[in-house]
Amino acid sequence: MSGDPIYTEMIIEYSRNPSNYGKLEDAHIHRHDSNPLCGDSIDLYLNIDGDKISDIKFDGKGCAICMACSSVLTEMIKGKTLDEVKKFTKDELLSELGLEHLIKTSPVRIKCALLSLKTLKFGIYSYFVDKLKDSESAGNLNEEAANLY
Amino acid sequence: MQSTADAFEDLRKDFPVLNRRVRDNKKLVYFDNAATTQKPNQVIDAISDFYQNHNSNIHRAVHALAEESTEAFENTRDMVAKFLNIEDSREIIFVRGTTEGINLVAYAWGRDNVKEGDIIVTTEYEHHSNIVPWQLLTQEKKAQLKYIDIDDNGELMLDQLDDYLSTGKVKLVTFSHMSNVLGTISPVEKIISKCKNAGVKVLIDAAQSVPHMKVNLNEIGCDFFVFSGHKMLGPTGVGVLWAKKEILEKMSPFLGGGDMIREVHKYETTWNDLPYKFEAGTPNIADVIGFAKAIEYLEKIGMDNIRNHELELTKYALNEMKKVPGITLYGTKEPEKRGGVISFNFNDVHPHDVGTIIDKEGVAIRSGHHCAQVLMEKLNVAATNRASFYIYNTKEEIDVLISSLQHVAKVFKL
Numbered sequence: 001m002s003g004d005p006i007y008t009e010m011i012i013e014y015s016r017n018p019s020n021y022g023k024l025e026d027a028h029i030h031r032h033d034s035n036p037l038c039g040d041s042i043d044l045y046l047n048i049d050g051d052k053i054s055d056i057k058f059d060g061k062g063c064a065i066c067m068a069c070s071s072v073l074t075e076m077i078k079g080k081t082l083d084e085v086k087k088f089t090k091d092e093l094l095s096e097l098g099l100e101h102l103i104k105t106s107p108v109r110i111k112c113a114l115l116s117l118k119t120l121k122f123g124i125y126s127y128f129v130d131k132l133k134d135s136e137s138a139g140n141l142n143e144e145a146a147n148l149y
Numbered sequence: 150m151q152s153t154a155d156a157f158e159d160l161r162k163d164f165p166v167l168n169r170r171v172r173d174n175k176k177l178v179y180f181d182n183a184a185t186t187q188k189p190n191q192v193i194d195a196i197s198d199f200y201q202n203h204n205s206n207i208h209r210a211v212h213a214l215a216e217e218s219t220e221a222f223e224n225t226r227d228m229v230a231k232f233l234n235i236e237d238s239r240e241i242i243f244v245r246g247t248t249e250g251i252n253l254v255a256y257a258w259g260r261d262n263v264k265e266g267d268i269i270v271t272t273e274y275e276h277h278s279n280i281v282p283w284q285l286l287t288q289e290k291k292a293q294l295k296y297i298d299i300d301d302n303g304e305l306m307l308d309q310l311d312d313y314l315s316t317g318k319v320k321l322v323t324f325s326h327m328s329n330v331l332g333t334i335s336p337v338e339k340i341i342s343k344c345k346n347a348g349v350k351v352l353i354d355a356a357q358s359v360p361h362m363k364v365n366l367n368e369i370g371c372d373f374f375v376f377s378g379h380k381m382l383g384p385t386g387v388g389v390l391w392a393k394k395e396i397l398e399k400m401s402p403f404l405g406g407g408d409m410i411r412e413v414h415k416y417e418t419t420w421n422d423l424p425y426k427f428e429a430g431t432p433n434i435a436d437v438i439g440f441a442k443a444i445e446y447l448e449k450i451g452m453d454n455i456r457n458h459e460l461e462l463t464k465y466a467l468n469e470m471k472k473v474p475g476i477t478l479y480g481t482k483e484p485e486k487r488g489g490v491i492s493f494n495f496n497d498v499h500p501h502d503v504g505t506i507i508d509k510e511g512v513a514i515r516s517g518h519h520c521a522q523v524l525m526e527k528l529n530v531a532a533t534n535r536a537s538f539y540i541y542n543t544k545e546e547i548d549v550l551i552s553s554l555q556h557v558a559k560v561f562k563l
Binding site: 004006007012015016037038039040041061062063064065066106109112 | 518
């Protein structure tokens with residue numbers, strides 16, 4: 001049973017010691033989301049400086065896949081511009097942890113892997129609409145987030 | 150003469166799906182019976198036979214097929230009544246499942262009998278189907294919903310029931326006969342005697358008990374009793390609500406439509422007799438007829454034998470599981486006080502990860518909140534793993550579960 005395609009050392013390590021775990025008080029963007037079927041539940045906090053993500057944290061409860069993907073997502077997103085975040089794809093996130101195969105092999109567990117990305121996309125969308133009053137730039141973010149899995 | 154364990158093992162040949170190989174050609178070990186059970190050929194064949202040879206709507210037409218279908222359908226009602234030791238089969242109402250049965254009571258009885266300030270009492274270990282309908286009702290009526298909490302052993306704290314009853318405002322006490330998460334068997338006699346003394350109605354959610362133990366409704370003394378066929382070898386989409394005739398007769402209808410009426414005029418309608426008053430529309434005829442075969446199958450084995458078989462499996466599993474590193478078992482340690490349902494967690498490992506890892510070994514358990522989020526809050530967990538047993542499970546299968554759990558402990562370095 002060696003070489004488990006999901007439970008790699010990296011995923012287990014991230015699930016035990018998630019990065020960027022915690023809250024940001026008075027964050028510019030705060031978004032909560034959950035997967036009703038499995039109970040994964042996270043809160044994502046972002047601060048924006050100009051057009052850059054200056055800080056990002058998350059907290060919540062979830063399985064190893066959810067915690068590892070949330071950790072890696074926050075690492076990848078920190079310092080990126082809003083425009084880059086808009087274009088950021090699920091493939092980029094999944095390949096970082098070698099989880100691309102979940103899209104085909106596990107329609108259930110893919111939800112765990114992509115919850116944080118869905119939360120991020122919805123959060124950025126709200127920021128465009130509510131704070132920047134720029135629903136045009138929000139483009140298809142809302143639709144993308146809603147159809148992520 | 151076969152030993153009892155062999156006799157149970159022999160049943161497996163009746164369940165085609167148990168021959169399945171899953172994932173990497175692993176033998177299926179099906180331990181998700183609290184969610185739904187597998188179906189024997191006898192049930193599957195009865196459904197095919199109905200559609201191939203008898204298919205017709207029931208209760209109306211006078212042609213041959215209609216008469217055969219009606220007879221088979223009504224015959225199931227009589228069998229259910231006999232199975233539960235009910236004298237009058239008109240008290241047996243077919244519904245889609247436990248959820249619909251409870252909603253029927255909340256709607257048709259609750260709306261006429263619960264007023265502002267009244268109290269409905271439920272428990273902390275209920276399935277959402279025995280919480281949400283009462284939230285809807287109490288919110289609509291400005292009534293109150295109260296909970297009997299559970300203690301550290303997973304048992305109900307009945308002192309709280311006394312407190313609620315002493316207010317004189319309780320209209321209904323509704324609880325599950327057996328918890329679908331902890332397996333705890335509720336102290337039915339004690340609860341009912343307290344409620345009877347206070348003149349309060351009682352509903353029992355028997356979804357997890359009727360499939361696994363002998364139930365004599367004539368002796369229990371509750372007012373409403375609800376369960377699902379698919380958790381006892383029957384097809385999905387068939388459930389039963391039983392209530393005393395005097396109560397059912399006074400109740401308003403649930404769904405309006407065909408079959409539940411006596412006479413319909415432009416602006417008023419009179420209701421059909423029991424049980425039809427509560428069975429609007431074409432029912433799930435084929436599956437009700439299939440359900441008869443499930444009852445027949447269980448009666449042939451004997452409900453007491455089934456209980457004993459599951460008790461043996463549960464004792465064995467509890468004993469072996471507690472040896473796995475990092476495992477926490479929930480619920481009472483006394484096997485006699487519980488059914489064949491075992492919920493557990495591993496230290497910090499999320500149940501979904503456990504479920505995925507042991508699924509690769511062909512072991513099907515449930516990971517999640519089991520539609521019991523109130524209980525999850527109480528246990529202070531997001532979710533649990535749950536293994537649940539039935540007549541066709543064996544000790545060898547429990548060994549496969551144990552070795553797959555040991556693998557989980559290894560992967561997560563517990």
